[in-house]
Amino acid sequence: MTAPAIEDLLRELTPQVLGALVRRHGQFEGCEDAVQEAVLAATVQWTAEGVPDNPRGWLVAVASRRLIDQMRSDHARRERESAMAAEVVPEDVPDTDDTLVLLFLCCHPTLTAASQTALTLRAVGGLTTAEIARAFLVPEATMAARISRAKQRIKAAGSSFSLPDGAEREERLRVVLHVLYLIFNEGYTASSGSELHRADLAREAIRLARMVHAQLPEDGEVSGLLALMLLTHARQKARTTAAGDLVPLDEQDRTKWDRGLIDEGMELVKASLACPALGPYQLQAAIAATHADAAAAGETNWPQVHALYLILERISPNPMVTLNRAIALAETEGPPAGLALLSALDSDERMAGHHRLLSVRAHLLEKTGDTAAAYEHYRRAAKATASMAEQRYLESRASRLRP
Amino acid sequence: MKFLISMHINPAVLDALTDEEKAAIGAGHGKFIEALKNSGELITTQALADPSQAAVVSVRNGQPVVTDGPFLEAKEYLGGFYLIDCENKERAIELAAQIPDSAIEGLGVEVRQVMFADGLLEA
Numbered sequence: 001m002t003a004p005a006i007e008d009l010l011r012e013l014t015p016q017v018l019g020a021l022v023r024r025h026g027q028f029e030g031c032e033d034a035v036q037e038a039v040l041a042a043t044v045q046w047t048a049e050g051v052p053d054n055p056r057g058w059l060v061a062v063a064s065r066r067l068i069d070q071m072r073s074d075h076a077r078r079e080r081e082s083a084m085a086a087e088v089v090p091e092d093v094p095d096t097d098d099t100l101v102l103l104f105l106c107c108h109p110t111l112t113a114a115s116q117t118a119l120t121l122r123a124v125g126g127l128t129t130a131e132i133a134r135a136f137l138v139p140e141a142t143m144a145a146r147i148s149r150a151k152q153r154i155k156a157a158g159s160s161f162s163l164p165d166g167a168e169r170e171e172r173l174r175v176v177l178h179v180l181y182l183i184f185n186e187g188y189t190a191s192s193g194s195e196l197h198r199a200d201l202a203r204e205a206i207r208l209a210r211m212v213h214a215q216l217p218e219d220g221e222v223s224g225l226l227a228l229m230l231l232t233h234a235r236q237k238a239r240t241t242a243a244g245d246l247v248p249l250d251e252q253d254r255t256k257w258d259r260g261l262i263d264e265g266m267e268l269v270k271a272s273l274a275c276p277a278l279g280p281y282q283l284q285a286a287i288a289a290t291h292a293d294a295a296a297a298g299e300t301n302w303p304q305v306h307a308l309y310l311i312l313e314r315i316s317p318n319p320m321v322t323l324n325r326a327i328a329l330a331e332t333e334g335p336p337a338g339l340a341l342l343s344a345l346d347s348d349e350r351m352a353g354h355h356r357l358l359s360v361r362a363h364l365l366e367k368t369g370d371t372a373a374a375y376e377h378y379r380r381a382a383k384a385t386a387s388m389a390e391q392r393y394l395e396s397r398a399s400r401l402r403p
Numbered sequence: 404m405k406f407l408i409s410m411h412i413n414p415a416v417l418d419a420l421t422d423e424e425k426a427a428i429g430a431g432h433g434k435f436i437e438a439l440k441n442s443g444e445l446i447t448t449q450a451l452a453d454p455s456q457a458a459v460v461s462v463r464n465g466q467p468v469v470t471d472g473p474f475l476e477a478k479e480y481l482g483g484f485y486l487i488d489c490e491n492k493e494r495a496i497e498l499a500a501q502i503p504d505s506a507i508e509g510l511g512v513e514v515r516q517v518m519f520a521d522g523l524l525e526a
Contacts, residue, residue, distance in 0.1 A: 114490055149443055387518075
């Protein structure tokens with residue numbers, strides 16, 4: 001097996017092995033460390049000596065040994081005997097998939113979003129601390145501290161290793177989906193820095209969303225989120241020039257869109273729209289699907305996009321949704337209608353001075369022919385963004401209108 | 404999100420502090436650093452030598468010219484900084500308020516978001 005194939009296998013097995021360990025020993029935080037060590041050991045040993053016949057059993061055995069060694073040394077320090085330390089490790093593993101339980105635990109509501117994403121990537125995604133640190137552009141020590149703090153908090157919260165019931169389960173699943181969405185977004189548009197794509201995080205988010213979808217194929221929002229990711233990721237190659245400059249949706253070379261991802265996303269959207277209740281991810285996926293359906297920007301079904309944003313605004317009111325609806329409204333009823341809708345956002349303190357509001361207004365002003373005001377707004381938007389790629393794009397728009 | 408919290412010091416203000424007050428600032432920074440390390444929010448922190456030791460470098464006609472002293476004639480100088488990675492701007496401001504300097508009249512603590520990084524934080 002090649003090194004990348006071993007890596008894929010290890011990342012697939014990580015949540016299964018961790019689940020098996022926690023079921024047997026409890027103490028999520030200790031098990032998580034032990035599994036991470038076992039995975040690192042496997043990376044070295046399997047590459048050199050080949051993959052064992054039962055890779056999952058191998059990992060469970062090695063991780064259990066590490067955990068027991070750790071408990072022994074803890075006990076030795078405290079000069080106490082432990083019955084657990086003498087436990088013999090069986091090689092067989094119960095055949096339960098604990099991916100969901102682990103995701104619920106890693107996305108525990110007491111954690112900050114940064115901790116939830118980091119812990120999810122490590123415990124469920126099987127990434128090493130170093131890989132996660134690189135993805136988020138922080139030193140490894142910073143990420144290690146964040147993960148360790150997150151595990152302490154989970155322990156302090158006294159969470160049990162089981163799926164919550166009923167309404168709580170529904171609520172916690174929304175948090176899990178939000179965390180996956182954040183990981184995808186971090187990979188898609190870096191919140192700061194010069195790199196527009198951090199494709200590995202986007203791919204990882206898609207892989208995790210696929211895992212959740214495999215467990216909950218009937219959940220419309222899970223399908224919706226996966227579809228949204230696929231349809232967005234499909235545009236990746238068209239989204240930037242070779243020089244790394246941003247290309248807006250209406251100027252993208254649509255032949256560069258990944259048809260395979262689009263087809264898969266479209267199928268999921270169709271299936272998810274048949275669900276009785278529509279959620280925000282399903283609607284966003286439906287909007288992305290409407291764009292994907294147009295062979296050229298001029299063929300976009302804007303009335304449909306606008307109608308979908310209107311429903312989205314109703315079920316999940318948010319100034320960003322209104323902002324996007326203004327773009328669709330400008331396409332269906334003309335730029336002045338879009339600008340009128342934007343003025344409703346000026347009093348929203350979440351949006352005042354936000355670079356997205358400034359850039360959309362600049363764009364619509366440009367369409368009305370008010371180039372002086374458009375120039376001014378592009379310049380202000382360029383100053384307000386913390387993304388270098390966006391800044392370059394906004395400055396280039398402004399420079400075309402320079403008075 | 405990454406932020407630089409910069410500390411603008413006024414040597415005259417610092418000189419006027421008692422030894423106890425100076426020690427309290429040092430202890431406050433120590434405690435702050437420890438807490439930031441534990442929460443996984445600290446990227447790095449550095450303190451700078453006295454502004455009187457600064458050299459200002461310019462190149463004129465291809466020749467470097469070096470003059471003594473800080474670039475700006477001011478009462479306040481950059482004394483040091485914290486580079487942090489935290490949830491949002493609100494959290495960065497909350498952290499800045501925990502820095503002892505922010506409670507002292509005449510010292511300035513400023514929060515700014517990072518836009519580009521290279522070197523320490525390799526992608």
